[in-house]
Amino acid sequence: MKKENSGDVFLVLKFKNKNKEKIRNRYNEYNDEFVIETKELNLWYEDNHALKNINMKFRKNKVTAIIGPSGCGKSTLLRCFNRMNDVIEGCRIEGEVLFKGENLYNNNADIRINRKKIGMIFQKPNPFPMSIYDNIIYGPKIHKIEDNEILEEITENCLKRAVLWDEVKDRLKDTAMSLSGGQQQRLCIARALAVEPEILLMDEPTASLDPIATQKIEDLIFELKKEWTVIIVTHNMQQAARISDYTGFMYLGELIEYGETTQIFENPHQKLTENYITGRFG
Ligand SMILES: Nc1ncnc2c1ncn2[C@@H]1O[C@H](COP(=O)(O)OP(=O)(O)OP(=O)(O)O)[C@@H](O)[C@H]1O
Numbered sequence: 001m002k003k004e005n006s007g008d009v010f011l012v013l014k015f016k017n018k019n020k021e022k023i024r025n026r027y028n029e030y031n032d033e034f035v036i037e038t039k040e041l042n043l044w045y046e047d048n049h050a051l052k053n054i055n056m057k058f059r060k061n062k063v064t065a066i067i068g069p070s071g072c073g074k075s076t077l078l079r080c081f082n083r084m085n086d087v088i089e090g091c092r093i094e095g096e097v098l099f100k101g102e103n104l105y106n107n108n109a110d111i112r113i114n115r116k117k118i119g120m121i122f123q124k125p126n127p128f129p130m131s132i133y134d135n136i137i138y139g140p141k142i143h144k145i146e147d148n149e150i151l152e153e154i155t156e157n158c159l160k161r162a163v164l165w166d167e168v169k170d171r172l173k174d175t176a177m178s179l180s181g182g183q184q185q186r187l188c189i190a191r192a193l194a195v196e197p198e199i200l201l202m203d204e205p206t207a208s209l210d211p212i213a214t215q216k217i218e219d220l221i222f223e224l225k226k227e228w229t230v231i232i233v234t235h236n237m238q239q240a241a242r243i244s245d246y247t248g249f250m251y252l253g254e255l256i257e258y259g260e261t262t263q264i265f266e267n268p269h270q271k272l273t274e275n276y277i278t279g280r281f282g
């Protein structure tokens with residue numbers, strides 16, 4: 001068995017219970033409650049100052065929602081957490097994004113480890129044009145897991161966690177494109193889980209889904225936070241109020257207010273926040 005190169009996925013899935021505990025303990029050794037932190041984060045697209053001095057800490061095993069009107073910088077902020085803005089020409093970043101205390105923008109930071117640890121789900125489900133099974137094992141294979149038994153175990157485990165297993169267990173070799181939109185989104189979540197990330201970034205993950213599929217994703221997010229940290233961008237105020245523990249309100253590139261979701265929605269301290277959540281603009 002190829003233990004040496006197989007990383008967390010192997011450990012978690014092959015010796016599920018025993019090793020899961022081990023990994024959890026290792027994770028708990030990191031005693032800071034904030035898994036991601038931005039320090040004076042500024043971002044420009046050419047001369048468009050899209051993020052202005054963002055100082056924000058994200059708690060682990062919590063769901064944090066980012067809300068705000070279109071164009072205020074929510075997706076831009078999310079993309080800073082897995083360095084997806086790096087590929088955008090004319091994009092310049094200043095400040096720090098600390099993941100478990102280490103700046104992701106250090107010259108020697110390993111972008112592959114960053115992307116493995118911090119997964120992203122987009123508004124439009126983006127399954128790869130291959131089978132359901134191949135979608136899930138894509139990431140683990142990149143991380144050098146080749147044993148079929150392990151790959152099958154990973155597939156079952158992740159599809160169960162994404163509450164999709166029962167719907168697809170008899171058609172794993174079918175193309176992922178044959179799934180419904182809601183199923184595709186859960187497949188994308190399962191695919192993200194397959195490399196054992198620590199953080200899931202979700203950019204309006206239910207915006208293209210019907211209410212039933214939305215409900216399934218919301219239930220899933222609630223389950224996910226037991227093991228993962230979720231940062232979700234949403235335009236849906238009810239959704240933010242339902243599923244998040246903390247909410248940040250952004251406006252024109254600034255973080256206007258950030259706090260516990262109940263406080264933001266029931267007792268906003270800033271007039272702008274109040275106007276936004278009561279639907280007076282946006
Ligand atoms: N790839 C890009 N190149 C240039 N400018 C961009 C790019 N992406 C975003 N911007 C600009 O940065 C600002 C913030 O955009 P962003 O997409 O982060 O907003 P958002 O809050 O996610 O909006 P929405 O709710 O519509 O998704 C906007 O002014 C936008 O035009």
Ligand SMILES: [Mg+2]
Pocket residue numbers: 074075076203
């Ligand atoms: Mg956006």
